[in-house]
Amino acid sequence: MKPPPFTYCDPESVDEAVALKSEYGSDSLVLAGGQSLLPMLNMRLARPEVLIDINKIGDLQRIERWDDILEVGAGVRQYELEDHQLVGELVPLLPEATGYIGHIECRHRGTVGGSLAHAHSAAELPCTAVALDATVVVRGPSGIRTIEARDFFQGRMTTALEPEEVLVAVRYPVTPQAAGHGFVEVARRAGDFALAGAAAVVNLGEDGCFTSVSVGVSSISDTPVRASAVESALIGEAPTENNIARAAEEIVPSVTAADDLHATHDYRRHLASVVVRRAITAAVARAHERRNGT
Amino acid sequence: MTTSKASTTSIAAKYGTARRTVTVHVNERDVTREVSTRTTLADFLRDELGLVSVHLGCEHGECGSCTVLFDGHSVRSCLMLAVQTDGHTVETVESLAGNPAELHPIQEAFAEEQGLQCGFCTPAMVLRTKEIIETGRDRELTDAEVRHEISGILCRCTGYQNIVRAVQSAQRRCRGGGRDA
Numbered sequence: 001m002k003p004p005p006f007t008y009c010d011p012e013s014v015d016e017a018v019a020l021k022s023e024y025g026s027d028s029l030v031l032a033g034g035q036s037l038l039p040m041l042n043m044r045l046a047r048p049e050v051l052i053d054i055n056k057i058g059d060l061q062r063i064e065r066w067d068d069i070l071e072v073g074a075g076v077r078q079y080e081l082e083d084h085q086l087v088g089e090l091v092p093l094l095p096e097a098t099g100y101i102g103h104i105e106c107r108h109r110g111t112v113g114g115s116l117a118h119a120h121s122a123a124e125l126p127c128t129a130v131a132l133d134a135t136v137v138v139r140g141p142s143g144i145r146t147i148e149a150r151d152f153f154q155g156r157m158t159t160a161l162e163p164e165e166v167l168v169a170v171r172y173p174v175t176p177q178a179a180g181h182g183f184v185e186v187a188r189r190a191g192d193f194a195l196a197g198a199a200a201v202v203n204l205g206e207d208g209c210f211t212s213v214s215v216g217v218s219s220i221s222d223t224p225v226r227a228s229a230v231e232s233a234l235i236g237e238a239p240t241e242n243n244i245a246r247a248a249e250e251i252v253p254s255v256t257a258a259d260d261l262h263a264t265h266d267y268r269r270h271l272a273s274v275v276v277r278r279a280i281t282a283a284v285a286r287a288h289e290r291r292n293g294t
Numbered sequence: 295m296t297t298s299k300a301s302t303t304s305i306a307a308k309y310g311t312a313r314r315t316v317t318v319h320v321n322e323r324d325v326t327r328e329v330s331t332r333t334t335l336a337d338f339l340r341d342e343l344g345l346v347s348v349h350l351g352c353e354h355g356e357c358g359s360c361t362v363l364f365d366g367h368s369v370r371s372c373l374m375l376a377v378q379t380d381g382h383t384v385e386t387v388e389s390l391a392g393n394p395a396e397l398h399p400i401q402e403a404f405a406e407e408q409g410l411q412c413g414f415c416t417p418a419m420v421l422r423t424k425e426i427i428e429t430g431r432d433r434e435l436t437d438a439e440v441r442h443e444i445s446g447i448l449c450r451c452t453g454y455q456n457i458v459r460a461v462q463s464a465q466r467r468c469r470g471g472g473r474d475a
Contacts (some may be wrong), residue, residue, distance in 0.1 A: 007309065008312075008332070039354035103446025105446045108364075109369050
């Protein structure tokens with residue numbers, strides 16, 4: 001249980017990190033918070049020739065607002081999202097979802113970019129990025145490239161990131177003031193990988209009916225899933241218990257996860273609709289609270 | 295694109311070879327050591343510095359027994375490399391009491407509440423308690439809150455009940471600056 005040998009590089013600028021990644025490509029891995037990569041190294045599941053530690057790159061650790069975008073640097077530690085005032089005001093789903101990531105000891109090291117690049121289907125930040133229509137910003141030898149979150153996750157722990165590229169930031173659209181959000185997971189123990197999870201943001205119109213619904217679902221497929229069928233079933237409808245429960249069933253066909261040690265396929269089909277229903281219900285309650293100024 | 299073997303030697307000039315010299319502020323003193331860049335922080339603390347309160351249960355971030363405070367934050371020391379701590383601060387449970395015959399109020403609380411049995415997770419629990427108190431709230435945490443706060447560290451003996459009491463007792467001792475009522 002010790003890491004295999006590698007050449008350790010700790011660049012202090014993004015340019016330098018990109019230069020290393022350009023040179024070593026798939027023979028190199030980026031070390032961010034290390035909460036997934038270090039276990040993989042310790043278990044010899046990963047054997048990079050070159051390890052590029054990006055923890056000294058200050059430019060990756062910024063949280064900034066530009067107009068209607070909140071940009072979070074790839075190196076921002078997950079715990080920082082939890083009580084960051086700007087993040088809480090602009091994209092309140094983020095701190096809520098982040099609280100579900102592992103345990104506090106993991107969130108003290110784990111980074112935003114690391115979670116997205118690792119792309120575990122049960123992970124909270126990929127699911128949240130898909131629900132929020134976030135954009136992933138990557139840099140390679142030919143410059144900056146932006147990728148929509150729903151295109152970024154391509155398969156089981158597989159992303160659109162090329163071997164020569166470094167993930168540098170995530171851009172989240174600022175959530176409208178009147179919107180409500182909800183995040184729900186089902187896991188056997190606190191901090192475990194979710195058996196299923198859902199992130200929802202909803203807007204209600206003057207008549208109280210849904211004007212927009214965005215839902216991301218984790219752990220039911222190889223990638224986080226956007227629940228488009230659930231969303232379209234709710235637009236224009238009243239946020240009643242029955243309507244939400246009926247629409248939540250629309251997620252079931254998207255469940256592709258096979259039986260595993262933790263849950264059967266059938267159980268995940270059941271859980272998927274449960275977490276979607278609960279996340280939307282929580283989001284509706286928040287939207288009502290905001291409207292009533294509580 | 296060059297073959298990687300050849301270019302690895304070209305970056306060695308800038309980033310060094312498989313060993314590096316690091317200076318880390320550990321338990322209130324600076325220590326300088328040459329380390330292999332693939333040595334984990336946990337192995338460095340145990341094998342190089344003799345700080346054997348850092349317990350290795352799983353070595354892949356599941357059990358939490360190797361928890362230390364890195365720049366004041368609880369982290370799993372099996373999931374960091376020693377080379378990453380150059381210029382930073384690390385605290386283990388050895389730093390808490392003034393000398394081996396004394397106990398810190400948090401340690402007293404664990405002893406008096408029987409917040410340990412085999413002791414394997416105890417250094418991690420004690421450090422996490424210190425962090426809870428230092429970053430803490432003015433009031434004593436409820437049982438459920440304590441369970442949530444310590445959920446990153448596994449204890450296979452106690453069933454947690456007495457650890458929860460020990461954390462609450464430690465909170466009272468540290469807040470009042472004196473002994474528990």
